[in-house]
Amino acid sequence: MILNEEQVMLKETVAQFFAEQSPIEHLRALGAGPLSEAYDRVLWSEMVGLGLTGITVPEEFEGLNFGWLAVGAIAQEAGRRLVASPFLSSVVFAQNVLLNCGSRSQIETHLPSLLSGEITASVALDEGRFFDPEAINARESDDGISGVKTRVLNGQTSDFLLCVAKRTSGDLGVALISSEHTKINVDAKRSMDLHGHANITLDSIPSTDIEWLAGDSVEAGLTKAIDQATVVLAAEMMGSAREALERTVDYLGEREQFDVKLGTFQALQHRCAQMFCELELAESAVSAALMGLDHGAPNLSALASSAKALANDCFTLISSEAVQLHGGMGVTEEMDIGLFLKRSRVCNQLL
Template sequence: MNMILNEEQRLLKETAHGFLQSHAPVAAMRKLRDDRDTLGYSAELWRQLVELGIASIVLPEEYGGLDFGFLGLGAVLEEMGRNLTASPLFSSVVLGASALELGGSEQQRQEIFPQLVEGKLSLALAIDEQQHHQPLATAVKLQIEGDALRITGSKVFVQDGHSADKLLVVTRSSGKPGDRQGISLVLVDRETAGIEVTRTHMMDGRNAAKITFNDVEITPEQLVGPINQGMDILQPVLDRGAICMAAEMLGGIQEVFDRTIEYLKEREQFDVKIGSFQALQHRAAIMYCKIEQCRSAVLDALAALDNHSTDVSLKASQAKALVNDCYILVSNEAVQMHGGMGITDELDIGLYLKRARVSVQIMGDSLYHRDRYASLLGY
């Protein structure tokens, strides 16, 4: 188990921390939200992150990537979570690039990866079709008529779906919703005729979209991996997504905790610091222990990805379930300890509370991952 980062990973984390504190504070996310920015993130900030090599951290070297590993990427995502940073890193690199790396053709990788490295192209994975994350429930139909393929149906909660240049769409080419077999992945341009994109303004300012496919025609060359065997590609992608989202959430949790502790040291009632109240000290101690538990689980899961461990799926569900619960706990406690103003939009704590609620649903909530964890162990 990797309990600490090595020197290079710590340096990357410190670099990301300093850069994001200066160029992407929470105030930047507020402005994007209040302005109803059409892109949903700062193109200039993304360009700067690309120049720092952030977009290429886990991409293979043969396509211009750094192949630095997921522990390094997780460190960056944690800092982004601290600042509620808006960027296409998660959707384009963690989800989109992973799908192409694990299942795409050589032509697809050669065409897309260099553009990702240069920040000239963005991706989005269209998977969910209902309120909760249930990949096997995929019903969007991929109809096969000789060499002609057509997509029909709708996807919801597509991360950065309104701005992505290309969409990786999870479809059902055979069987019925709930079957593992019969799922296929396809790569389509967002501007393809028949695709309707409706942006969803999430309460936490995160970018998402509803995407409807109206008899969209594609070619066999746009398939990602073998037809009907998409889950073999998709499951490792979802594991990466769950672990990396847990890393981002861990950053938000730590920031909320740090701000709350500082407030307890400053706020006075009855002429004493409220941090001296034993009941609040006990609650803070519980939060601290939960956060350290989550940190261990996230680092262990990220290391499992780098080491190509056979139990990545177990560690992914463990990390996501723990972090889901912890973010809810810490954000709730932070609001209570800040008093009535904790929930107001004026105070940043309320923003993290909203981010917690949305992030919990991305890549599966705690119920989903506890059930999956038990199933993987044979229960």
């Protein structure tokens, strides 16, 4: 990933910040807490203070507009620490649904609160066990919106939902709804990777309590936002995969069997070399997709799908091999490496 000087400085700052403020022990503590807490609010406040909420936003809307390569670099560093935060769900996904699908007046009304960190938002898209953006059954009727949304990232803590539903015309629309509405039931969950999500039921929310995003092309804007979030998730997965590989190489360099370092065994060296090759290949695809976002590539959806597919395979391979190469210790709760395996399986099902 080729970054300019400002992006390199941002990456280094974020890397140090996550290393100091969000070690993996914090994720374990979060997992032991109540389901209603999807992330550490103190950590999120500090991320807001660093300006990370405006990283993808154009300067005309008071954003930093650092470029998508910088966003990918932030996601990679977050992935190294398995950080649980609204960065993907609110900053990347929800903000860009608003930017891509909303009218200028809607953007100017709602975006400032998201940039300031005063509120967060989540996109309510999935409705089944697997990601399928075309299988939307939530719909608008004379009684309002009804439907069930699954795996809404950080849905239990979001202030607003951007709910994807079928309009009465049959077209897809995006409805802005307060999460505190009495007709919304939020079932808080925690995935096996200790990150939070929610299943949300919409029970005939009246049209008077709904604001439909009114941009020029809502469906095209939603597709673009999905591609943007997919690429950033793939970048996060690459950060996690590289961290898992580095931890494994360090372990093999320290662990001894019959007074010999495991890292001297050629068979294990070959397995690490194979993981490194797969990682470099997948990172190249992710970098290409991030550059495609920066330059408005016409084949963005293909680049995003390719990046995510390779990220899935790469992270699955490395996390599985990492646990095996740690031996029996790899499957114990005392070792962090198992959390990378769990995170890989959850990420495979997202976007």
